[in-house]
Amino acid sequence: MQDACADIVDAVFAISCRSLPVDHAYALSRAIQAELPWFAQEPHAGLHTIHGAASGSGWLRPEGEGALLQLSRRAKLALRLPRRRLDDAAVMIGCTLQVANQPLRVDSLSVRPLSRITTLFSRSVLLAETNDDAADDETAFLAAATRELGALGIDAARMLCGRVTPVATPARTHQTRSLMLAGLAPEHSLALQQQGLGAERKLGCGLFIPHKDIADLRSRLD
Numbered sequence: 001m002q003d004a005c006a007d008i009v010d011a012v013f014a015i016s017c018r019s020l021p022v023d024h025a026y027a028l029s030r031a032i033q034a035e036l037p038w039f040a041q042e043p044h045a046g047l048h049t050i051h052g053a054a055s056g057s058g059w060l061r062p063e064g065e066g067a068l069l070q071l072s073r074r075a076k077l078a079l080r081l082p083r084r085r086l087d088d089a090a091v092m093i094g095c096t097l098q099v100a101n102q103p104l105r106v107d108s109l110s111v112r113p114l115s116r117i118t119t120l121f122s123r124s125v126l127l128a129e130t131n132d133d134a135a136d137d138e139t140a141f142l143a144a145a146t147r148e149l150g151a152l153g154i155d156a157a158r159m160l161c162g163r164v165t166p167v168a169t170p171a172r173t174h175q176t177r178s179l180m181l182a183g184l185a186p187e188h189s190l191a192l193q194q195q196g197l198g199a200e201r202k203l204g205c206g207l208f209i210p211h212k213d214i215a216d217l218r219s220r221l222d
Contacts, residue, residue, distance in 0.1 A: 015104055044081070119180070
């Protein structure tokens, strides 16, 4: 495992924001880079996109062009960063970001360490070796994920991919998939959270979070 990744944490900001576009990854990333110019070039930095409250047994993505996520007061903005970047990131406290014309005020900062839980989930994975057609093919996607995990020295006892989710940028629209991994060794769980999987970490892709309930994960993936 890479020593450079050994001290990665989540910087979690309380925020005040009423709503954001469903696909806000690019706009949020650009707004963050306007306040943190180093973010784009930091190799171990990533962005967790913001999600609305759960509905029923899992998070439901609003549909339709221009659809907005309605955010609760508990919504957070989280950046995955090397611990040495925490003070640099703290300069955002008190700032109001403009995210696709939606104001997002950044409030207090807390630090969340990575977990040794052995079931992990990512809402959006963009595998470097797949194209958009492969993303639509579950078998091809899982085979590519297995190869990329193997290149990192990581083995998962169980993998399950979910729906295709577009992540739009001015240059192109990426087709990503959600991915659950279970039965990881604790050291592999940490390594995957530290390193991520696939491409476009600054757009929220390939970042994994721990999850305790596999049954609930299945509902989120579907």
